[in-house]
Amino acid sequence: MSLAWISKLALAAGLIGLPATGCAQSVNISYLTHWSPETVALLEAAAKDFSKQNPDVAVTVRAVPFGDLLTTLRSQGGSSDGPTIGGIYDLWLPELAKDKLVAPAPDAVASEVKSAWPAGVVSAASVGGTLYGIPNEIDVYALNYNKELFKAAGIAAPPKTWAEFKDVAAKLTNKDKGQQGFGMINSWAAGVVHPFASLLVSNGGNLVKDGKPALDSPQAGETFALYEDLIKSGASVPAMATADANTTGPFLDNFVSGKTGMIIMANWWESALKTGMGDKFANVATAPIPVGPSGDKPHSISYSWMTVVNAKAGEAEQKAAWQFLGWLNSPKSGKNGASAMSDILMSMGILPSRSSDIEAHKDKLGSEFLSGYVSVLADARPFPVVLGGQEFSESLQQTLEALQYGQVSAKDAQANAQADATSILERAAK
Amino acid sequence: MAKAFRASAGIMLAPAVTLIGVFVLVPMLLTIWLCFQDWSTQTPFSEASFVGLGNFQEIFGSTSVGRDFKTALLNTTIYTALSVVLILPLSVVFGLLVYQRDVAGGTALRTVLFSTYMVPMIAVALVWSKLYSPSEGPLNQMLGLVGIGPQPWLSSPRSALVSIVLLNVWQQVGYFTVLAIAGLTQIPGSLYEAATLDGANGREQFRFITFPLLRRTLLFSAVIAIINAVQVFEPVALITQGGPVGSTNVLTYHIRRVGIERAQGGLGSAMAVMLMLSLMVCVSALFAFVNRKDSE
Structure with a gap:
């Protein structure tokens, strides 16, 4: 065969192969999260399972520290x-939707979510009635305490009221042992604001009411004063409260090592406690937030996370992304009727938000640690999701930290917090 | 002939000038234009609206925006001043030590000093955040051995910024020592020989020969140290996130938070312009000071 014939045959074979290649062209999608490497490995395994059933879709997972998540989404999204x-925090959704960075969910996805998730969770994933993400986790705050320290201090039960709370915190404080009664958190906005907000709502107050800041209420004044009392009495030591970019650091180390008697934290830190405490994790118990003098019963703060799709991604990528998310959050992808997403979340101690997932994980949600969180969920108040919410949160963080370190009085902290919040929310609403 | 030379010079310079224009001048001019606009970084430039000096009024105002900016500006100033004040004298001391060839262990010291500069900041941040740990940190354990109680380091607004400065000094001093050594090599040995014959002791030789002749090197070192310090970002982002109570919130980190995280491009640009102006004023003042000394 001459060279000319070989060339012609090769060209013909190439032309025949072209359409086939076009059909088999795969869609590459990426998933940005702030999860730890162990959890990312679980997500990658789920993505691999999905790709087995959908060989034309390849999913890659990328993780950044929590502190960089919003910036990465904004700069690359x-x-x-x-x-x-x-994966985003519901507080960020209004602004991401306003800036058209996230795509509205297709009708089929939206109707599935509306029928399978509780209405409150669906509303947190929506802006102006349009659903933007598939909710996956719900987090709620409760009081965690160290049973061993309670026993050593002769305390029989967790505090139910603020009066008891202050009394117990004082009994648990032992300066000689470097032990504090109640652990606050600083250098991390949610870690500072959410425990404060949990105490505030348990005292009958609100951070934001009818879209306007409500930090000038008497209930808020009492909550700022509680913080001041705890700091002044030495029951809470701000130097033991620092957090780092990965939401770990001294505040966690001090609770794990038995230097902190009580702390208000969300359920998701179960995995961090287990890793840090080993067998001593059995010493950790959960109780409702103590009720303040103006409160009626224990309340706390809840918030949710969801997965959203990049509005600027190509049509094929967006379609593949919704397909993957639909599968990941469906009862078909996990074990025993649970979704693969809920299996991943439960590995970290995070409560899934889909109704069928809560049913499927009923046994694990009944554990001593998590049942305390599940029990307070019904009376939890969602953290206000408003335009400018992140800036509002960071501003309140600064004020609370200044109060923690004795730079301002409770009265001034309250006045500053209300003035700052008013200016931030008004500017954001323009 | 002159025309041909100018044309050829123009052709030769064009690539560099174009690159500098596109990647340096255009972004700078854009930032200056944006500082007078109300603009979200997530929207096209066409949606920016002119607000005059409104952004500057806001960043110097009494609201949380103004307070946070002024705190970040002050933190950056303190960080820069402390870094320069510690790094320059240390680099000269280490440079003199290393430059003495007959001192035992000089080569080892030179290697150790420069090696810190080669360690990536992520590794430095990880190690130092553990060194500074208030409860289990080796630094506090060592202080305990000599009877000094545990220090809060990064956990207190009073010591957090200084702790970040110490980390910076530890990492950068090797580089500036190399610059100091380069300056020392430029001083003719004959000056020292003459001074020795005239009976000058070591301190006098340093005061009247080494220090005056190192002035240009130190000016260069100071300018680089100031620019490096003003641009500090990684240790804050990796370790403290600007806390506690904003005590380590430096301008670059704050601009990133405002301009990118909150998408407030106009405000972020106004802050960036203020940073640029402050840097220009600072470096110009330094040059003016040294030139005046030279002319004296």
């Missing part, structure tokens, strides 16, 4: 090459 899927 505006491009078609940015992450196709992002």
